[in-house]
Amino acid sequence: MTRWIFPSPIEAGEVRRFAGEAGVARFAAELLLRRGMSSADDAAQFLEPRLKSLRDPFLLPNMAVAVERILAAIDRRERIVLYGDYDVDGVTSLTLLTRLLRAMGAEPACFLPLRADEGYGLSPDGVARCVSEHAPQLVIAVDCGTSSVAEIAALKVQGIDVIVLDHHECKEALPACVALVNPKLGDDFHYLCSVGIVFKVAHALLKQRPTESFDLRDCLDLVALGSVADLVPLRGENRVFVRRGLVQLAQSKWIGLRALVEVSGLNAPFSPGNIGFGLAPRLNAAGRLGTAQDALELLLTDDAGRARTLAANLDVQNRERRTVEEAVFQQAEAQLVEWFDAARDAAIVVGAAGWHPGVVGIVASRLQKRHHRPTFVVGFDESGTGKGSGRSIQGLSLVAALDRCADYLEKHGGHEMAAGMTLREARFAEFRQAFCACAREILTDEQLQPRLHVDAELTLGEIDYDLLDEHESLQPFGMGNPQPLFAARGVTLAGEPRVMKEKHLSLILRQAGDEYRAVWFNSAAQELPRLPWDVAFQIERNEWQGTVTPQIHIKAVRHAD
Known part of the structure; x- marks a missing residue:
């Protein structure tokens, strides 16, 4: 009750x-x-909330070093690669940074890893393909990289510099990159997601080198889109970004974003709900079931015809995603009938072969909301490798809980309320037992009772x-x-x-x-x-x-x- x-x-x-x-x-x-x-x-x-209240971007950790290295790369015409993530935060971050660097005279390449084949972030497979395709001299890792110690060290050996712009939790071992611009290294700005950090980087670059052809205010709709989609708290400067960004969305300069609004059937005035339930799912659909390249191309294109085609494709992919998601959700609920007891179990862990890794996070969120339990959903491939996504409730940090269950995992990371992990199918039962025991130990009966505030x-x-x-x-x-x-x-x-x-x-x-x-x-x-x-x-x-x-x-x- x-x-x-x-x-x-x-x-x-x-x-x-x-x-x-x-x-x-x-x-x-x-x-x-x-x-x-x-x-x-x-x-x-x-x-x-007013733009004039935004604070000096150089207050962010390591910002000055990052800006100096980026400007040097522009001046030396180095091969710059923006290595992003396949979600909305990652795609909007790459879009904003690409448009700014182009205005400043560079022509960066964009690289998005393949969710199913390469996984999240600077994975060995993703980094290898990036280097093979682009031969970068400077890699700017966006929305990933904070925990990629080995991968960044390997790039350094190859003579490739790396700048990390990220908001994920910082562990004891940090990468030896040129600059790690992550608010979690300091005492402020912890609420920013990656597109907010990229906005601050862009602000810092423009303070150092003003560029008349680029108005950063035109990008506030992208910042609002990524911030709302990434579920970061709408306080501090995020409130400014989203309040002003929703107004900017009604007069967006970007042809692709206007096409996405049209195919979503939305009209101004816009709200965060329009982003969360209309725009973001369509942009995310490409990266969930295949490659996020269509989403990135849509936000970068200046061709109206191409924009309409891409937006329509994303709309179709989103409908396909909903079908796949519903099938996995129903199968997960069927598993819970077999073992889950709300009076006994403080957590939910479900998994099966063939569950698409692109929808396990959405299904985890739905299960968490329905049952009010920390939840992990895992999909296993033909080789027995499982990729899981988790959502939590107040009182249990998923990052801390996964650290305690690390013996059963190949890798893991994320935030307190949302996290991901990889494990072998043979360790699934052990992980479920360990995670449920951890939740039972930490959470009280009162915390496990749904609340309406x-x-x-x-x-x-x-x-x-x-x-x-x-x-x-x-x-x-x-x-x-x-x-x-x-x-x-x-x-x-x-x-x-x-x-x-x-x-x-x-x-x-x-x-x-x-x-x-x-x-x-x-x-x-x-x-x-x-x-x-x-x-x-x-x-x-x-x-x-x-x-x-x-x-x-x-x-x-x-x-x-």
């Missing part, structure tokens, strides 16, 4: 004071106070256009700045619920004489509790035929007792 958690009350006078100083409504004042803001200046910086209580009568405007001012919502979840108590219904499209419910909620229409997605098959209800909901902007209204989207209901 899901536990509803209501926020601790804040003294009413403090809320009134802050609301007056910041010029916001009561619920917004409560929310901002709970998210660590206490002054009008804090609120202003959050509500109106309410941000503020509202009455239906408080939901109006002014509240919608206040709500919209808190955008963009995402990791680190979740969309507010409200609760209304003692709610009844004005009529029977109406089923829409065989799976959704449309309801008219009634509370103290006020009525409001609400939508509850994917709830038609649920058994409804007896009235009256407590209703947990979010507010959405609904625009129809030029009219904008607030709309209630129900997330959960319970009997009001």
